Amino acid sequence: xxxxxxxxxxxxxxxxxxxxxxxxxxxxxxxxxxxxxxxxxxxxxxxxxxxxxxxxxxxxxxxxxxxxxxxxxxxxxxxxxxxxxxxxxxxxxxxxxxxxxxxxxxxxxxxx
Amino acid sequence: xxxxxxxxxxxxxxxxxxxxxxxxxxxxxxxxxxxxxxxxxxxxxxxxxxxxxxxxxxxxxxxxxxxxxxxxxxxxxxxxxxxxxxxxxxxxxxxxxxxxxxxxxxxxxxxxxxx
Numbered sequence: 001x002x003x004x005x006x007x008x009x010x011x012x013x014x015x016x017x018x019x020x021x022x023x024x025x026x027x028x029x030x031x032x033x034x035x036x037x038x039x040x041x042x043x044x045x046x047x048x049x050x051x052x053x054x055x056x057x058x059x060x061x062x063x064x065x066x067x068x069x070x071x072x073x074x075x076x077x078x079x080x081x082x083x084x085x086x087x088x089x090x091x092x093x094x095x096x097x098x099x100x101x102x103x104x105x106x107x108x109x110x111x112x
Numbered sequence: 113x114x115x116x117x118x119x120x121x122x123x124x125x126x127x128x129x130x131x132x133x134x135x136x137x138x139x140x141x142x143x144x145x146x147x148x149x150x151x152x153x154x155x156x157x158x159x160x161x162x163x164x165x166x167x168x169x170x171x172x173x174x175x176x177x178x179x180x181x182x183x184x185x186x187x188x189x190x191x192x193x194x195x196x197x198x199x200x201x202x203x204x205x206x207x208x209x210x211x212x213x214x215x216x217x218x219x220x221x222x223x224x225x226x227x
Contacts, residue, residue, distance in 0.1 A: 102156075
């Protein structure tokens with residue numbers, strides 16, 4: 001069983017639709033990141049969450065620490081939102097360094 | 113802004129060649145990471161370093177080695193490239209310590225093809 005599981009793996013939506021991507025995890029120290037990767041490879045951080053909800057523009061991220069589950073929502077989706085969305089959980093290495101354990105990503109395609 | 117640069121965006125090498133991938137960060141970060149990314153498998157950690165000359169194996173270190181002689185530079189070495197090492201390689205850096213918000217900053221990636 002993967003330590004960080006995302007669903008769905010692929011998602012196609014029409015412009016304007018409300019989108020939800022889910023992340024469940026079995027490891028971690030109560031901090032979760034949502035990342036975005038556009039075609040070409042560059043990865044940027046969208047949110048870091050340790051509780052509750054965060055909002056940035058049309059993006060909303062929520063986390064339930066007790067259930068070890070997080071969701072990323074996109075309101076009024078747009079073709080420029082097309083990207084891979086990755087959740088990652090903060091973990092501790094055997095050498096006591098902080099690192100991230102990643103989900104396999106969700107490929108989102110928003111059609112005009 | 114943090115900048116993480118990688119030596120090549122695209123690289124084509126032959127089976128058996130020695131391959132060097134270089135990563136440089138300009139924010140004086142203690143931690144640096146090398147990942148490979150494959151469809152359906154996501155980002156997998158190869159090696160990371162939490163200080164100069166220090167390294168720690170990640171989840172898939174076999175067939176790879178690393179070098180960190182200076183704080184800003186972290187090299188990934190494929191001693192004898194094989195076709196199953198064809199992948200996207202991503203470098204990242206992050207600040208050390210526990211009193212700061214944790215975030216990893218990624219380079220643009222190197223798409224390596226081994227033929």
